[in-house]
Amino acid sequence: MRPGKEIVLTTCPRDCYDSCGIAVIKRDGQIRKVLGDPNHPVARGALCGKCALAYNGVHRDPNSRLQHPLKRTGPKGEGRFARVSWDEALTEIAERLRAIEKAKGAERIVHAHYTGTCSMIAGTFPVRFFNRLGALEVEPDSVCNMAGQVALDYTIGTAVEGFDPESAKDAHSIVVWGANPSASAPHAHKHWLPEARAKKIVIDPVRHPTAAAADLHLQPFPGSDAALAFALVHVLKREGRIDRRFVRDHVVGWDEIEPLVEPCTPEWAEKTTGVPASQIVEAARLYGTGPSLLWLGQGLQRQPMGGNTFRACALLPAVTGYFGKPGGGLYYLNGGDMRGLDAGFLDASHLRKGPRLAFSQMELAERLEDPNRIAAFLCWNINPAASSPEQRRLRKALSREDLFTVVLDLFQTDTADHADIVLPAANFLEFDDLVRSYFHLTVGAQVKAQEPMGEALPNQEIFRRLAAKMGFNEPELYESDESMIERLLSGTAFKGGFAELKKIGTARLFDRPRIAFADFKFPTPSGKIELASARAEKDGLPRLPQPHVDPRPANGRFRLLSPASPWLMNDSYGNDAKIRAKLGPANVAIHPKDAARFKLKEGDRVRLENAQGALLFTLRVSDEIPEGTAFSPKGRWPKLDEQGFNINVLTPSRKSDMGESTTVHATEVAITKAA
Numbered sequence: 001m002r003p004g005k006e007i008v009l010t011t012c013p014r015d016c017y018d019s020c021g022i023a024v025i026k027r028d029g030q031i032r033k034v035l036g037d038p039n040h041p042v043a044r045g046a047l048c049g050k051c052a053l054a055y056n057g058v059h060r061d062p063n064s065r066l067q068h069p070l071k072r073t074g075p076k077g078e079g080r081f082a083r084v085s086w087d088e089a090l091t092e093i094a095e096r097l098r099a100i101e102k103a104k105g106a107e108r109i110v111h112a113h114y115t116g117t118c119s120m121i122a123g124t125f126p127v128r129f130f131n132r133l134g135a136l137e138v139e140p141d142s143v144c145n146m147a148g149q150v151a152l153d154y155t156i157g158t159a160v161e162g163f164d165p166e167s168a169k170d171a172h173s174i175v176v177w178g179a180n181p182s183a184s185a186p187h188a189h190k191h192w193l194p195e196a197r198a199k200k201i202v203i204d205p206v207r208h209p210t211a212a213a214a215d216l217h218l219q220p221f222p223g224s225d226a227a228l229a230f231a232l233v234h235v236l237k238r239e240g241r242i243d244r245r246f247v248r249d250h251v252v253g254w255d256e257i258e259p260l261v262e263p264c265t266p267e268w269a270e271k272t273t274g275v276p277a278s279q280i281v282e283a284a285r286l287y288g289t290g291p292s293l294l295w296l297g298q299g300l301q302r303q304p305m306g307g308n309t310f311r312a313c314a315l316l317p318a319v320t321g322y323f324g325k326p327g328g329g330l331y332y333l334n335g336g337d338m339r340g341l342d343a344g345f346l347d348a349s350h351l352r353k354g355p356r357l358a359f360s361q362m363e364l365a366e367r368l369e370d371p372n373r374i375a376a377f378l379c380w381n382i383n384p385a386a387s388s389p390e391q392r393r394l395r396k397a398l399s400r401e402d403l404f405t406v407v408l409d410l411f412q413t414d415t416a417d418h419a420d421i422v423l424p425a426a427n428f429l430e431f432d433d434l435v436r437s438y439f440h441l442t443v444g445a446q447v448k449a450q451e452p453m454g455e456a457l458p459n460q461e462i463f464r465r466l467a468a469k470m471g472f473n474e475p476e477l478y479e480s481d482e483s484m485i486e487r488l489l490s491g492t493a494f495k496g497g498f499a500e501l502k503k504i505g506t507a508r509l510f511d512r513p514r515i516a517f518a519d520f521k522f523p524t525p526s527g528k529i530e531l532a533s534a535r536a537e538k539d540g541l542p543r544l545p546q547p548h549v550d551p552r553p554a555n556g557r558f559r560l561l562s563p564a565s566p567w568l569m570n571d572s573y574g575n576d577a578k579i580r581a582k583l584g585p586a587n588v589a590i591h592p593k594d595a596a597r598f599k600l601k602e603g604d605r606v607r608l609e610n611a612q613g614a615l616l617f618t619l620r621v622s623d624e625i626p627e628g629t630a631f632s633p634k635g636r637w638p639k640l641d642e643q644g645f646n647i648n649v650l651t652p653s654r655k656s657d658m659g660e661s662t663t664v665h666a667t668e669v670a671i672t673k674a675a
Contacts, residue, residue, distance in 0.1 A: 004028045009037055009505035011435040011444030012051060013122075013428045014569050015115035017185035018042050019437035020051070021505045024429065024449040031060065031429065031450055037505050042440060048186040050567050050579060058411070058576040059427055065410055066424035067454025076399045079417035079639075086455060086465070089421050094469035096404050097133070100375045106134035107357055108375040112364070114140045116381035116409075116572065117459075119433035119446045120336075120343060121484055125460040126380055127347040128476055129467055135378075136357045139660070143361040143388065146659030148301035148332055151310035154533040154541075154658075156323075157523030160335030163293050163328070164441055167513035168196040170327025173292040175201045175283075177313060178225065178300020182209035183566040183633075185439065189213075198293070198327075199286050203228070205561060206631060207624040216283055221626050222559050222665055223303055223550025224273035226312035228280070230547035231269030233261050233315050235284035246321030250520050253532025254319065256544055264547050272549050274626055290320055291328035298332075299563050302665045304550060307658025311531075311545035318529045324517040333438050338516075339509045340491040341436055341443065346484065348476040360660035362653040365390040369397035376404040380425070380459060385414035386571040386638055389651040389664070392613050408462060411575055414639045423462055426452040432481055432498070433458075434488055441514055443492055444506040541658065553668045556598075558590065558630040560608070560667040562647045568635030571646075575637055586641065588632040589620040590671065598671065605674040608632075610667070613649035616674055630671060634664075 008024040021040025025033040034055040038045035047055070058064045069089035074080030100108055111130050117123050130137065141149060152159035165188075168174060174196060181189035189210050193200055202214040203225070211217040220228050236242060237258070247254045266277035286292075294317055301310050314330060322328030336343040349356070359367060364384060367373050377398075388394055398405065398418035407419040416422045430453070433446035452458075457465075460481060467477040485498050493509045494501065501507060524530045537543040553559050567582045568574055588608060595601060604619040608630070617632060625631045636646040654663045 008447050008449040009445070009502065010428070010447040010449060011506055012047070013117045013119035013433070013435045013446055014051065014572065015118055016569065017181070017437065017439035018048070018187045019435055019440065019442065019444055019506070020047060020187060021444065022047065022055075026449065034060075034429075040506055041508065042187045042191070044187070044191065050569060050573055053578045054573040054576050057578055058573070059429070062453055064575065065453045065456070066412060066422060067456060068424060069455070070422040072420050076401065076418045077395065079412060081422060089423060090466050090469045093406055093421055093466060097376060097470065100404070101133070104375055107136050108373070109133065109135040109378070110138060110367070110374050110376070111135055111378040111380070112138035112361070112382050112384060113380045114143060114382040115570070116383070117428060119428060119435050120341070120346060120488065121433045121481055122431070122459040123381060124343065124346040125484070126463045128351060129463040131347060131349055131351040132467070132472055132474055132477060133470070134353060136359070138364060139358045139360050142659060142661045144662065145298040145301065145333070146661035147306035147656040148296065148298065148310045150658040151301070151307040152314065152332055154530065154536045155311055155314045156330070156529055160333045161338055161516050162331030162334050163516060164510070164514045165192060165439055166441075167327050167329075167515065168192065168198060168293060170513070171196065171198040171291055171293045172289050172327065173199040173201060173286045174295065175203065175287060175292060176210065176295045177203040177297060179295055179297025180204065180206065180208045180210060180299070180563060183564040186566070188439065201283050201286060205626055205629060206563070216279065216286065218275045218279055218283055219626060220273040220275050221552065222561060222629060223305070225300060226305065226309045226545065227264065227269055227272045227547045227549045228275060229309070229312035229315060230261055230264035231266055231273075231280050232284045232287065233319060234264045235266060235281050236288045236319060237261060239285065239288065241284075241288035242319050243321030247319060250323070251318050251529045251531060252526050253530060253544065256532045257315065260544065260547060287316065288320060291322050291325050292320070293328065294330045296330065296332045299665065301656065302662050304654065304656060304663045304666050305548050306656045306661065306663070308542070308545055308548050312547070315531065315545065318531060323529065324515060324520045326513060326515060329516055334441060335438070336436050338514065339436065339441050339443060340493060341488050342491050343488075345487070351474060351476060360655060361388060362655050362660060362662065364388050365394040365397050365653065368394070368403065369400070371400065371402055374403065378406045379415055380408040383409070383413045383415045383571050385418065386574070386646060387648065389648055389653045389662070390612060391638070391645055391649040391651070408459060414637060417639065424454060424456040425462070426456045426458045430456065431458040432485065434485055441510055442506050442508055443489070443494060443501070445498060445501040447502050550666065553628060557668045557670050558594070558628060560630045560632065560650065560669050561625070561665050562632055562634040562651075562667070565633035565635050568633070571635045571637060574635055575640065580640065583636070585618050586632065586636060587620050588617040588630050588671070589622045589625060590630050591625060591627045592621050592623055593627050595619070595621045600671075600673060607672050607674045608650060608669040609672070610650055610669045612652055613645065615643060615645060615647065615649055630669060
């Protein structure tokens with residue numbers, strides 16, 4: 001190594017399946033380049049395009065980063081602030097929160113957070129403060145994946161114990177349903193899927209690069225996935241692929257489901273879903289040969305009957321008996337408990353004096369606009385002014401002069417523009433933490449490679465200081481990062497502390513693939529897979545999954561899909577100049593037959609409109625999506641668009657059937673040529 005050169009191994013903490021290893025190249029104490037770790041099993045020396053640009057761009061640009069606490073000096077939304085000291089900022093926050101608590105109750109204080117960072121301490125420790133305060137929480141996962149969580153909890157007792165990706169070597173086929181690894185798990189798309197000998201089946205309305213590379217791509221119309229699942233089970237039953245012994249011993253409710261499956265023929269499903277009957281039969285045969293892995297993507301359940309869809313899809317591994325076997329099973333999320341990481345202690349829920357108070361992100365605009373319900377709003381690890389539904393209504397609510405708003409962030413986001421106090425957060429290169437992939441069963445070190453820019457602080461240190469200003473004395477509110485990291489690591493199979501983990505960056509925790517439910521015991525009331533759920537029935541939901549199909553849009557409207565962009569991480573990175581150049585102007589794609597029907601052509605300027613709002617796009621014409629659908633990725637910063645909004649200006653706050661979760665992929669719009 002050259003004199004003065006240093007390499008710091010760390011881990012990407014973004015909201016991504018990959019959790020890549022990173023090599024930070026330093027010379028003479030300064031970071032020169034952020035690269036992929038060549039020894040990391042996922043990154044293999046290369047970061048994805050968006051992280052490579054952002055980590056060598058806006059994340060290290062002092063002109064882009066927030067470096068000092070700020071206090072608002074102009075109207076909300078205009079982004080006019082003056083620099084203040086940390087003491088002044090935290091004193092004002094504490095005084096305002098104490099006054100609201102005394103006069104109106106702590107439940108009038110609400111905090112929102114999500115996956116701005118997925119490192120364990122920075123992503124969870126602040127909840128300790130709000131538990132002690134007794135504040136109201138915006139349910140984090142309701143903007144993303146809660147419907148799927150609730151559905152799988154009804155069915156197999158958990159949504160966070162899935163197949164180990166290492167078990168792909170034993171699989172005959174891999175089904176990726178409603179996920180787009182090429183955008184949201186780029187290294188799984190580049191390495192994991194191609195290197196598996198299994199046949200690859202992708203089920204998605206969009207022919208994205210992962211779908212195009214698959215052995216078989218089924219392209220259902222959005223909202224018809226449950227019907228397709230029942231049709232696949234119909235073929236499995238017809239061809240003798242049901243594992244009757246497994247069903248007898250480990251499944252509850254097949255006798256009730258079986259009559260529903262009988263009429264769901266491939267021919268019926270072709271008319272219902274748009275997928276050719278021959279492809280349905282081929283997919284069922286590939287899956288039924290087994291063992292097979294089923295990856296259920298988070299996009300799949302972002303629809304009105306998303307929970308039902310997940311329960312229907314879970315029929316496949318249940319009736320074939322693929323649970324508990326090498327090369328078989330279902331994956332949605334892999335949680336910390338699978339690797340011994342006791343993440344539950346991080347939020348110190350025992351500090352609450354009463355039950356947890358929370359509401360869905362789908363209610364955020366409605367709640368914030370009412371002074372009688374919310375008096376203070378604290379926002380960290382999330383940018384709801386860009387990522388939440390009912391964008392126009394939410395922006396108006398955030399503009400309330402009597403809503404005391406505090407935002408922690410790396411950058412001056414659209415949400416920060418509406419704050420009274422903005423606090424500068426440190427980024428992942430500036431403090432130690434742990435990162436757990438929600439796909440691979442690993443644990444990674446997030447390692448401090450430089451001092452925080454300006455006066456920025458890690459999330460956890462900000463809330464330690466705020467707790468002191470509030471006069472809170474519980475020791476949990478002041479626990480050190482070192483203590484929490486060592487406690488977390490002590491529960492894992494990793495032999496060594498954080499100092500040892502830093503040397504290798506990321507540790508694989510198991511010598512061989514871990515098999516979920518290897519003992520065939522499921523954390524449901526019956527201890528079995530519950531296709532028929534008494535708990536769901538008690539909660540006012542159907543006892544059984546149904547072969548449901550959403551009605552198609554009427555009156556010439558389109559069903560709008562706004563999934564992840566390959567160049568953005570939700571709305572993170574939307575302020576990086578090079579990434580914005582890669583994105584180009586906002587565009588929307590429709591099928592050639594739809595373009596002909598509406599007399600539209602490639603490059604036309606078109607207007608998308610519904611009851612929520614309207615937005616202009618450049619038209620793309622492509623057969624990558626079915627007729628009747630429109631496709632435009634999410635994540636742009638509203639303030640950086642000439643129209644001042646992004647695609648969520650069109651998104652309603654309709655809730656899913658389970659979990660009060662987002663239904664963003666059920667948004668309907670009219671498309672007309674712009675003047």
